[in-house]
Amino acid sequence: MDKRVALLTQTGDYAGPELARRLVDGHHLVLHAPKAALVDELRRRGAEVEVVEGAEVDLRTAEGNNFLVERAISRFGRIDAVALVTGMSIITGRFLEITPEQWEHTKSENLDMAFYGLQALIPSMASQGSGDIVVFTSATGARPEPGVSTYSSTRAGANALVRAVGLEFARSGLCINAVGTNFMDFPGFLRASGADKDAERRAKIEAQVPARRLAGMGELSEFTAVHLEGKTRFQTGQFFSYSGGWSA
Amino acid sequence: MDKRVALLTQTGDYAGPELARRLVDGHHLVLHAPKAALVDELRRRGAEVEVVEGAEVDLRTAEGNNFLVERAISRFGRIDAVALVTGMSIITGRFLEITPEQWEHTKSENLDMAFYGLQALIPSMASQGSGDIVVFTSATGARPEPGVSTYSSTRAGANALVRAVGLEFARSGLCINAVGTNFMDFPGFLRASGADKDAERRAKIEAQVPARRLAGMGELSEFTAVHLEGKTRFQTGQFFSYSGGWSA
Amino acid sequence: MDKRVALLTQTGDYAGPELARRLVDGHHLVLHAPKAALVDELRRRGAEVEVVEGAEVDLRTAEGNNFLVERAISRFGRIDAVALVTGMSIITGRFLEITPEQWEHTKSENLDMAFYGLQALIPSMASQGSGDIVVFTSATGARPEPGVSTYSSTRAGANALVRAVGLEFARSGLCINAVGTNFMDFPGFLRASGADKDAERRAKIEAQVPARRLAGMGELSEFTAVHLEGKTRFQTGQFFSYSGGWSA
């Protein structure tokens, strides 16, 4: 078996589909919660694809992440590259109006997913002495702001966790980095920002981006793939903003 | 009533006692969980001191923080300055050995205390159009490292929360800043670092500090007081490391 | 001689006058280029003031800084605290329109003043095993932006120099920190930003500040003095933004 094994989480939307297409030629794929059409397309291109989905795979828990990792290893024997998409819902609003339930939810999606994901993934990678993990977080983690105070705070926490854990396992041959996006052209962002409402609202959003546009998932996958394919392995514990210059 | 009103949490140890002594001349004091001897000393110096303690004041909850704030306002009518000590136990260890219970505990002390504390404190301060809050976090939040991966990650999250919330209420006249310490000469740090064991171990700890020493609580209170006394009010949403140069 | 000795540069404007007033009770003062009225005022308050001025004191050169330091030591025998005001003119404009002359000028004021100032000041302080230096730079150094590209770049360089040199001399008992201001209410900023033109323009400038106002020199001197008076000495190599929350 010459191909590497890549595991991608939450592939129904956001970075997953384009990243799977980008990696398919060199990797067997373990896809968490993909759309059926994506799996069909990848298989038509000759990929071996393991699909993991359902209630057992709650990525906010140790059990869910362990289940996912065990399925991947059971099918392909190892994991070489992981794109861990953390967070799903972007909770915005004034700080004083954030409810305890929203706060718990945000911590769970933005922090627990990173914590339990890394705890589940690292042991086999450390044993094999190599492994590349990209944790998708948010560019707001590097630029906390009103309106996203709790969201950006927990994203900053996740970025810091990646820094510390990346440093801990650097000598074990792992590369663990965070990619934080903002202003991506996909349904989740368009809804959260209101850019799906009308052209005028979208133009206002774009005006906030130094690059004056939203980015496509295809170009994000180009940048992310370089951290997953194993050809450059001298960055770890680092945060990369992917936000049109909005945050550094 | 000419004196300002200062509220200090977790004053049994760490920054509280020296900060109370530093502020006592210009402030009425609301002290959470102080030692009796400190209260006696402050009262002998002529201070009006409100003591709030007991199981009702769980600072990891909305209820506990609201209880504390209500007691302060009920006694003195307002709050001008707050030193919010968050976190208590420093959980260290290898990342893969951090248990779910430790992770929950760390999030609760380092993040929930900041979140619920700020939510309870801000409304009355925003109404009065002024207020100075220092949230004590940790210098590790600005320098996440192995051994303190989850601790430093949640501290980074709290620092980011202070940034975002500070920006949100800057126009309301509030100054909300984080002071992150490391290498302080008090029982909690000495125990967590092992510097209480013997002189050799302490020397090793001190060698990690650019300044080659641990700091006293008196000098920390000098730096902190400047952000609480209302004489300089043009910094907010900022993080100040107090760590002998260890982190910036 | 019980008083400490403080040296302040470029005291004709900006931070110098208020800082001199703030420090005068506990310090003998060495003032570079003060206005005569300030010196009169300080002497009436009982201060011993050494004035150093004239063409020999070009602070962009080794010679100028050495001359200043020698005069201070010759008069008072030592230097305990220094506020090194670097930069004078704020050169703004589009990047492609910055001329080589402006670039040289900006490097000279923002970088050379810090470099030669620190080289002149440190030897006697390192010998005596103590000394507190604040280098005034700019908050733009922590938030480089179009319009101030070369100005903010060289300020960032100076902040980094303070970090490195602060770390180098931490074990020698020195505290060397940078304070970077923006949106200060003094003629230099008002002119550079256009806020001296009319009330409308000033309101626009203030709207860029999270705190929605400009700061006075008196409050800046309160914050700065805490780093100069020797009562708290556990921060070094650090950068402190003083900008109403504009940069962290």
Add this chain to the structure above:
Amino acid sequence: MDKRVALLTQTGDYAGPELARRLVDGHHLVLHAPKAALVDELRRRGAEVEVVEGAEVDLRTAEGNNFLVERAISRFGRIDAVALVTGMSIITGRFLEITPEQWEHTKSENLDMAFYGLQALIPSMASQGSGDIVVFTSATGARPEPGVSTYSSTRAGANALVRAVGLEFARSGLCINAVGTNFMDFPGFLRASGADKDAERRAKIEAQVPARRLAGMGELSEFTAVHLEGKTRFQTGQFFSYSGGWSA
């Protein structure tokens, strides 16, 4: 003409040779100061290569950079991608022993090369509405330290210049980023660090790297190429450390 045009400076050593090999299939190449063998190799692979070298191309000056850019445009009509290698000599030592000559030299190589390089490159790229520039700086710019105080300070200044200028031209379609390396396995670093002396010294150097090794130029070119090939264009004004986790 379907190929893009890439311009690489200081290609005699460091990143240039491997980057030229990595880009050669999709780009015409303008190489500053390459070794003859590299040019031969690239031409054998079918590349069109313009060589620019000699005393006229002093990259510390406006004239030198303009000369280089004009030659590139004269030959190929446009420039799409640039790897601007700034700095050459790594001046280390104690801060008080850095001479004025060394300081001038360091500013000139680390700052002037970036300033004049960007001023020469941007006009034609802004006219065409696209262009990708990577400025090679140093990871020490993000982690200033004793021993490299002036070197890291000027590198930090260059990183900040890239941030400001990147933001200024983001709306013009340019991507301008900095890549800061440390611990690269090439003669310049080996000499400056002493790692070329013996195996023991090299082992000590490697122990300072979280990844516990030096990196090859091939893997650096993999990371850099992704910012030059035009397939992902949503990062600008950013700094990327390439240092085995040593700096973030």
